[in-house]
Amino acid sequence: MGNNNCIGSRVTKDGLFQTISSSIWWSRSTDSLIIHSKRENAEQLPFHAQCKPPKHVKIVEEETKQATLPPKPKEGATEPSEIVMKVKEEIKPAQPASDEEEKKPAVPTRPNKTLFNRTPRAGLQENSVLKTRTGHLKEYYNLGRKLGHGQFGTTFLCVEKATGKEYACKVDLKREVIDIR
Numbered sequence: 001m002g003n004n005n006c007i008g009s010r011v012t013k014d015g016l017f018q019t020i021s022s023s024i025w026w027s028r029s030t031d032s033l034i035i036h037s038k039r040e041n042a043e044q045l046p047f048h049a050q051c052k053p054p055k056h057v058k059i060v061e062e063e064t065k066q067a068t069l070p071p072k073p074k075e076g077a078t079e080p081s082e083i084v085m086k087v088k089e090e091i092k093p094a095q096p097a098s099d100e101e102e103k104k105p106a107v108p109t110r111p112n113k114t115l116f117n118r119t120p121r122a123g124l125q126e127n128s129v130l131k132t133r134t135g136h137l138k139e140y141y142n143l144g145r146k147l148g149h150g151q152f153g154t155t156f157l158c159v160e161k162a163t164g165k166e167y168a169c170k171v172d173l174k175r176e177v178i179d180i181r
């Protein structure tokens with residue numbers, strides 16, 4: 001029941017009577033509680049609580065400054081003015097070699113081809129119908145005019161490059177073939 005003692009009370013400028021009850025400090029250990037009525041006795045009693053604010057310590061700023069500062073030159077090795085000149089040169093932005101390079105727009109770099117692991121085409125697969133790799137149509141034929149179109153594709157005239165023979169070439173859209181399946 002001793003913990004319910006009033007440890008401090010004062011009257012504010014507004015005339016309001018403020019009371020600080022020790023019940024607020026219950027969360028603290030009993031060793032840190034100091035109950036006294038007079039200020040004079042407080043100086044004589046063992047005092048564990050911290051009355052004064054801690055000293056300001058600047059740790060981070062000092063460390064960063066030390067890291068950025070150049071190393072101290074040895075006596076007679078280099079003058080301080082020389083060190084400043086070297087630092088200024090390093091800070092200067094890199095200038096372009098010529099005006100032509102400056103005018104050129106930035107060319108987007110293509111991703112490395114080795115990053116993509118593409119599956120082999122139908123002509124190389126083991127279960128392929130033709131069992132051989134087929135070349136591109138335009139390598140062997142010249143595509144001509146459109147002959148007509150059906151429900152699934154369009155037919156063009158094509159001429160074989162090697163022989164000059166004319167053929168009808170039907171082009172089926174892959175997406176329509178897939179939709180049927």
Ligand SMILES: Nc1ncnc2c1ncn2[C@@H]1O[C@H](COP(=O)(O)OP(=O)(O)OP(=O)(O)O)[C@@H](O)[C@H]1O
Nearest residue numbers: 147148149150151152153154155156167168169170
């Ligand atoms: N050998 C050919 N010579 C001339 N014209 C052709 C030849 N083959 C097709 N055509 C023309 O192309 C059109 C389309 O031919 P396609 O074979 O695609 O017809 P389809 O079988 O009706 O089409 P789909 O099967 O897509 O419905 C034909 O209507 C015809 O006019």
